[in-house]
Amino acid sequence: MDVAAYLTRIGATRPAAPTSATLVALHRAHARSVPFEDYDIHTGVAISLEPDALERKIVHRRRGGYCYELNGLFGTLLRELGFAVTLVAAFSLDDDGARGPEYDHLRLLVDAVDGSWIADVGNGARWPEPVPHRPGVHGRVQVRRDGDVWWTSERRGDGRWERGWAWTPQPRELADFSERNRYQQYDPGSDFTGRRLAALATPTGRISLVNGAFAELDQGVRTEREVSAAEEWALLADRFGIVLGRSWAERVPQLAAT
Template sequence: MDDTKIDAYLARIGARRPSAATPDTLRELHERHLNAVPFENLAIHLGEPISLAADALHDKIVRRRRGGFCYELNGAFALLLRALGFDVSLLAAKVYRDDGTLGPPFDHLALRVDCGESWLVDVGFGRHTRHPLRLASDAPQRDPEGVFRVADAPDGDSDVYAGDKPVYRLEPRPRELRDFGPTCWWQSTSPESHFTRSVTCSLPTASGRVTLSGNRLVETIDGERKETTLASNAEILATYQSRFGIHLDQVPRVDT
């Protein structure tokens, strides 16, 4: 990533170029990325290809001002952090299902950033932490999104908890972005993937979160949930623009 692309990426998330790769800088970049770049799966329902190539990620997230899901968001953020001098490793994770069982390997991509100590960085899980988590501590860690914890799991893995609920299990082995390609393809094409079964676009806000799913706009404000049904395609497209900064020519639709 050259200086022009670095500056464009930083402008996309409203950040200045840091003078040093420090924990405070990492924390600020993490939060600014979450606040600016939506978690969304619109490409799947617009018939757009999903590529994990570096140029394609930069084009989508920075030039076209879109979002993505974990492989894209954390993949692109890793490229930016490395260009800024951070030591970044890509980690595979298995996501816990609602019934408490684990999903498949490479179900999720998260980052380990070694900067003074090891940090778990994740801007690609939807509602999750606003700030990086200490990987080496099993103590509860307070975050604007709640209390989180990283605990030892079998085989050298780590379980990430939100409150008392396990969220995903991290493997310690560093991976390459291309390792996630097959699962990214499955997530974006299989009828068994939850990403193919619904449309979502979501961002945190100062008081909660805003999510657009189909024609349903859901806002959480200070813990209270408000749902609005949008009446037309024009209103849906205008909401993507006004609430998420995403310009679309057509409404994403789930194939039935």
């Protein structure tokens, strides 16, 4: 990995040591620089989880990606910088204990020299910083544990807690997510095939584009408006740094077998 190029991509400098403060700074820089987005799916570009392909896309082509891509590559960067990183397979968890599909999300458990953290730069730009890896309320994120099952909840603007991803601590490899990565790209039941989206953290909140609706959260105030295809294209470049080779309207349908 070209660590220097990756750090330049997110506007960070090489840290002297793998400390908690360093992790927080890197996570914040990444969340504000690299968008969570799925436009490759809608322009017919296959998403590869090969490390070299991820580096070319995110670092050198300055694109974003979704959880497998963003957390997968960020985990590699953190290891290069001396952090101990465990990839875990996350799933939805209902109040009655019913689990969703395994590998539906990729999350990182990160050990710094002075603390343990949950990192997630692939969670729709909703986590600007990592969260302590221990049960309790940590700002707008609550961490809970029941045996070997951990999960997080996030406090929404109306004050309610919304359950998020759950996981067990079993270590995974990035290649283990390949089958679910394929599902997310091609299956009609995927959350991504019917939803064109981009999201990016900002110093005062978050911006997002979802199927042509642009929303901005700025110091707790949320605004939203519909935009034309031409304005969506411009916003992708101007606000998210996403420059596409072709429009989603020009996509050639791909079969899952390709």
